[in-house]
Amino acid sequence: MRPMMKRAAIWICVLASVCTGLLLVDRAQARPIDGFGPRGIRVQADGGLAELGQYHLGELVVWCIDLNSGGPRSASGWRSAPAENVRKQTGFGDRGGRGDVTGPELTATELAEIAWLADWARTGVRDDVTAAAVDQLIRQRTVGDDQQRARMDARYRAAVAAHPVLADRVAELERGLRGAGADTLELDLTAPSVTAAGAVAVRLRGPRGDGPAGVRVLVQVGDQRQQVTTDATGRARLELPAREPGELSVQASATLPALRPILHTAKNYDDPKSPDRLVQRMISAGEPRQLTARTAATIQPLRPTITTRTSEQVAEPGAVLTDQVEVRGAPGIRTEVRGAVGSVRPAAHRGELPGR
Incomplete structure (x- = not known):
C-alpha cells in the first residue's frame, strides 16, 4: 500500500473511532437533565x-416504578400518556428493564392510590423524608414479585434506620389513601322553611365507601357561595337559615386527583434492540378532575289557620270563662294574645243589666 493511501486509511480509522466514541458518550448522557431528586434520601x-x-x-417531578432498570439519564427521550394496562416489573439484579415487565397489572384501586399520592406530593412534599415516604408507598403498589419485595423491604429498613421518623410519615400517608379514588359527590338537603333552619349534607364517596378527608367543597345556595371541608369520612355539613318562600337551588363542586397517573416511558422502550428498553418507567400526577352535584327544593309560604274555643257555651253568673286559641300551619311562630273578656255578674237591682 502506498504511504499516502496508508496515511489516509489511518486517518479514516481514527475519525471513525472518534465519531463512535462521541456517539457512545452522547448516548450514555442522552438526558443529563434527568435524574434523582430534588427531594429524597440515599442509603x-x-x-x-x-x-x-x-x-x-x-423540571417535571416524577416517581420511579421499576426497581430493576437503569436510570433516566440514558433515555433517548420520553413519551407520556395516562397509565393504562400497566404491568408490574419482576426480578432484581440483572437490570432487565422492559424484559422483566411480566408481573400482574396494576389494579384500578392501585392506580387511583398512586395518582392520589403523586397529586398530594406536588404540594405536600417539602423535605427529603416525606419524599421517601411517598416513594415507599408507590413501591408497595408496583413491585411485581417476591424478589422485588425483598429489595423494597431492604431499602425501607435501611432508610428507617437512618431516619426513624420515616415510618410515621408512611403510616400517616397510608391512612389518607383510604379515600383515594372517590368518584361521586352527593348532596342530602334538609330544606329550611320560612320559620325553621335546614342543612345540606355533603359526601364524597369512593370504591371503599368513605371519600378523602381535607377536600374543599364549594357549595352554592341560591346566589351565595360557601366553602366546607370534608372530615375523615369524606363528609361535611352546611347549616342553612330559614328562608323566604320560593325555589331553593343547591350546587356543589370539588376538585379531586385523577383516577390514573401519567406514565412516562423511554422513547423506544418497546424496541427490543434499543437501550431505551432498560430505562426505568416513571409516573407523575394526572390532570385533576371536577366532581359536581346539585339538588333543589321548594320553600312553601305559611298559610296558618286560627281557631278559638270558649271554655263554656252557657255560663252561670260568677263563672270564670277561658278562651283557647289554636294556630295550625305556622310551626315555630310565637305570639301574644291580649283582650278583654266580659264577666257575668248578678244584677244589683231588678231589671238592670249587669255592668261591663
Missing part, C-alpha cells in the same frame, strides 16, 4: 445503594 441497603424519593425529567 446503603442489601443489594446496593438505594434511592428513595423523587426523580425529575427536566
Whole structure:
C-alpha cells in the first residue's frame, strides 16, 4: 500500500473511532437533565445503594416504578400518556428493564392510590423524608414479585434506620389513601322553611365507601357561595337559615386527583434492540378532575289557620270563662294574645243589666 493511501486509511480509522466514541458518550448522557431528586434520601441497603424519593425529567417531578432498570439519564427521550394496562416489573439484579415487565397489572384501586399520592406530593412534599415516604408507598403498589419485595423491604429498613421518623410519615400517608379514588359527590338537603333552619349534607364517596378527608367543597345556595371541608369520612355539613318562600337551588363542586397517573416511558422502550428498553418507567400526577352535584327544593309560604274555643257555651253568673286559641300551619311562630273578656255578674237591682 502506498504511504499516502496508508496515511489516509489511518486517518479514516481514527475519525471513525472518534465519531463512535462521541456517539457512545452522547448516548450514555442522552438526558443529563434527568435524574434523582430534588427531594429524597440515599442509603446503603442489601443489594446496593438505594434511592428513595423523587426523580425529575427536566423540571417535571416524577416517581420511579421499576426497581430493576437503569436510570433516566440514558433515555433517548420520553413519551407520556395516562397509565393504562400497566404491568408490574419482576426480578432484581440483572437490570432487565422492559424484559422483566411480566408481573400482574396494576389494579384500578392501585392506580387511583398512586395518582392520589403523586397529586398530594406536588404540594405536600417539602423535605427529603416525606419524599421517601411517598416513594415507599408507590413501591408497595408496583413491585411485581417476591424478589422485588425483598429489595423494597431492604431499602425501607435501611432508610428507617437512618431516619426513624420515616415510618410515621408512611403510616400517616397510608391512612389518607383510604379515600383515594372517590368518584361521586352527593348532596342530602334538609330544606329550611320560612320559620325553621335546614342543612345540606355533603359526601364524597369512593370504591371503599368513605371519600378523602381535607377536600374543599364549594357549595352554592341560591346566589351565595360557601366553602366546607370534608372530615375523615369524606363528609361535611352546611347549616342553612330559614328562608323566604320560593325555589331553593343547591350546587356543589370539588376538585379531586385523577383516577390514573401519567406514565412516562423511554422513547423506544418497546424496541427490543434499543437501550431505551432498560430505562426505568416513571409516573407523575394526572390532570385533576371536577366532581359536581346539585339538588333543589321548594320553600312553601305559611298559610296558618286560627281557631278559638270558649271554655263554656252557657255560663252561670260568677263563672270564670277561658278562651283557647289554636294556630295550625305556622310551626315555630310565637305570639301574644291580649283582650278583654266580659264577666257575668248578678244584677244589683231588678231589671238592670249587669255592668261591663
